[in-house]
Amino acid sequence: MINNTIVQELIHEIVKEEEGVPVVECLMEGSITDEEIAEKTHLKLNTVRKILYKLYDAGIASYKRSKDPETQWYTYTWKFESEKIEEIIKKRNQEIIENLREMLAFEENNMFFACKNGHYRYTFDEAAENNFRCPECQEELEYMDNSEIIQQLKRELSLYENNGSEIAFNFKSYS
Known part of the structure; x- marks a missing residue:
C-alpha cells in the first residue's frame, strides 16, 4: 500500500514532512511504540511523535496507552488504520x-x-x-x-x- 503514489501523496499532504513515509512503514508492520519507531527510522522521538499525532488527527493511526507498573510512565502503542x-x-x-x-x-x-x-x-x-x-x-x-x-x-x-x-x-x- 505504501508504494501507491496516491497513498504517498496523502501522507505527505497530512504530515507535510519527508519522514512521514518511513514512520507509516513502521506502523504497517503492526503495533509499535513511538520509541521503537524512532529507533528504527533514526528520527528524533519528538519528530516521530509529531508525525504520529498528525496521522492520528487524520484518522489513519490509533494508539493504546498503557502504564508501566514499575516506573508509572505511560507507553503509547501505535497502529496503522489502513481502511481509513x-x-x-x-x-x-x-x-x-x-x-x-x-x-x-x-x-x-x-x-x-x-x-x-x-x-x-x-x-x-x-x-x-x-x-x-x-x-x-x-x-x-x-x-x-x-x-x-x-x-x-x-x-x-x-x-x-x-x-x-x-x-x-x-x-x-x-x-
Missing part, C-alpha cells in the same frame, strides 16, 4: 468531482468577456455592469470562447470519475 486511507482518498476524489462539476456548470451556463490586456475575465452580467469595459484599464471587453475550458473540465471530470472504481481496486492490490 481508502476512505479519505475516495472522499477527496468525490470532492474533486463535485468541484469540477460546479466549475463545468458555471462555464457551460455563462458567456464570458475578457480584457484585451489580459486583466480579467467577466461573465456577461459583470461585463454589462461595466458597460463592456475593463474596470482596470477601460479597454473594451471582447467575447471569449470558453469551449476549450469546457473540454478540459470534461476531460478532468471523466478522469476522476473513472478513477473512483480504480482507487478501490488499486488499494486491494496494495493491501
Whole structure:
C-alpha cells in the first residue's frame, strides 16, 4: 500500500514532512511504540511523535496507552488504520468531482468577456455592469470562447470519475 503514489501523496499532504513515509512503514508492520519507531527510522522521538499525532488527527493511526507498573510512565502503542486511507482518498476524489462539476456548470451556463490586456475575465452580467469595459484599464471587453475550458473540465471530470472504481481496486492490490 505504501508504494501507491496516491497513498504517498496523502501522507505527505497530512504530515507535510519527508519522514512521514518511513514512520507509516513502521506502523504497517503492526503495533509499535513511538520509541521503537524512532529507533528504527533514526528520527528524533519528538519528530516521530509529531508525525504520529498528525496521522492520528487524520484518522489513519490509533494508539493504546498503557502504564508501566514499575516506573508509572505511560507507553503509547501505535497502529496503522489502513481502511481509513481508502476512505479519505475516495472522499477527496468525490470532492474533486463535485468541484469540477460546479466549475463545468458555471462555464457551460455563462458567456464570458475578457480584457484585451489580459486583466480579467467577466461573465456577461459583470461585463454589462461595466458597460463592456475593463474596470482596470477601460479597454473594451471582447467575447471569449470558453469551449476549450469546457473540454478540459470534461476531460478532468471523466478522469476522476473513472478513477473512483480504480482507487478501490488499486488499494486491494496494495493491501
